[in-house]
Amino acid sequence: MYRTDDDFMRLALAQAQVARAQQEVPIGAIVVWNGEVVGEGYNLRETWRDPTAHAELIAIQSASRRLGAWRLTECDLYVTLEPCPMCAGAIMLSRIRRLIYGADDPKGGAVTSKLPLLEPGLWNHAPIITSGVLGQDCANILREFFKGMRERRKNLD
Amino acid sequence: MYRTDDDFMRLALAQAQVARAQQEVPIGAIVVWNGEVVGEGYNLRETWRDPTAHAELIAIQSASRRLGAWRLTECDLYVTLEPCPMCAGAIMLSRIRRLIYGADDPKGGAVTSKLPLLEPGLWNHAPIITSGVLGQDCANILREFFKGMRERRKNLD
Numbered sequence: 001m002y003r004t005d006d007d008f009m010r011l012a013l014a015q016a017q018v019a020r021a022q023q024e025v026p027i028g029a030i031v032v033w034n035g036e037v038v039g040e041g042y043n044l045r046e047t048w049r050d051p052t053a054h055a056e057l058i059a060i061q062s063a064s065r066r067l068g069a070w071r072l073t074e075c076d077l078y079v080t081l082e083p084c085p086m087c088a089g090a091i092m093l094s095r096i097r098r099l100i101y102g103a104d105d106p107k108g109g110a111v112t113s114k115l116p117l118l119e120p121g122l123w124n125h126a127p128i129i130t131s132g133v134l135g136q137d138c139a140n141i142l143r144e145f146f147k148g149m150r151e152r153r154k155n156l157d
Numbered sequence: 158m159y160r161t162d163d164d165f166m167r168l169a170l171a172q173a174q175v176a177r178a179q180q181e182v183p184i185g186a187i188v189v190w191n192g193e194v195v196g197e198g199y200n201l202r203e204t205w206r207d208p209t210a211h212a213e214l215i216a217i218q219s220a221s222r223r224l225g226a227w228r229l230t231e232c233d234l235y236v237t238l239e240p241c242p243m244c245a246g247a248i249m250l251s252r253i254r255r256l257i258y259g260a261d262d263p264k265g266g267a268v269t270s271k272l273p274l275l276e277p278g279l280w281n282h283a284p285i286i287t288s289g290v291l292g293q294d295c296a297n298i299l300r301e302f303f304k305g306m307r308e309r310r311k312n313l314d
Contacts, residue, residue: 051227051251061207070208089243094208
């Protein structure tokens with residue numbers, strides 16, 4: 001049984017691990033409706049050669065397809081990293097009820113770090129936001145991925 | 158032979174007309190590389206029941222697929238309406254060289270109207286921006302679509 005934000009974030013982290021296994025930057029997301037996972041996604045930018053293939057966008061598309069609706073007003077999105085402007089925009093457009101994310105993204109985050117793109121009053125819809133859920137785990141998987149990448153590059157020099 | 162911004166915007170408008178024929182809000186986009194159209198898209202939100210099915214996003218995905226690359230650094234995007242935050246974010250991520258749009262979107266535009274999301278210096282990449290290309294035509298197709306929709310609704314009352 002999935003119950004808490006931590007439980008659902010563990011499922012988003014599992015998506016990030018799938019990305020990592022494909023040498024993709026490990027970011028994962030799930031969409032939850034009525035206590036059930038109805039959408040999932042992980043970063044596939046390199047594999048798909050698609051600049052829009054972010055975890056959140058894929059999870060939203062997957063939930064919309066499954067629910068047969070573009071309005072995800074009763075859905076919550078869990079993602080391991082603070083969304084970028086594109087994904088924050090998609091969250092706003094899909095009317096996601098709650099956004100729950102793990103690690104902050106100081107360079108690219110469009111929720112609290114770099115821009116407050118989902119601030120209430122700015123658009124027709126603003127989700128309720130919870131940040132820092134399993135934040136250390138979500139940051140660690142990214143840190144270790146980039147560390148591994150730097151080491152592999154160093155060994156190639 | 159396509160040459161000018163007006164010529165290419167006419168092709169984006171043709172995409173918007175395809176959307177209109179499907180009762181979708183008529184917004185269209187194309188991606189141009191080396192003088193050739195390598196991506197196209199029109200709004201398909203209702204048909205696909207997908208909140209991310211905006212003209213620009215579909216055009217970028219289509220160009221990436223065709224060129225086999227997520228970096229569209231030598232590509233220009235023509236779109237009939239000022240991009241929303243999601244699409245402005247996708248333009249930034251894909252490193253599109255130039256963004257050319259027709260009509261301003263006072264309520265949702267994330268380029269000049271509501272937010273300057275593509276302002277130079279904000280992110281690693283900022284496209285060169287040209288606005289107002291066939292602006293009247295691009296605004297008219299939207300205005301007439303919404304006028305027709307209101308009239309149909311009135312007749313149903």
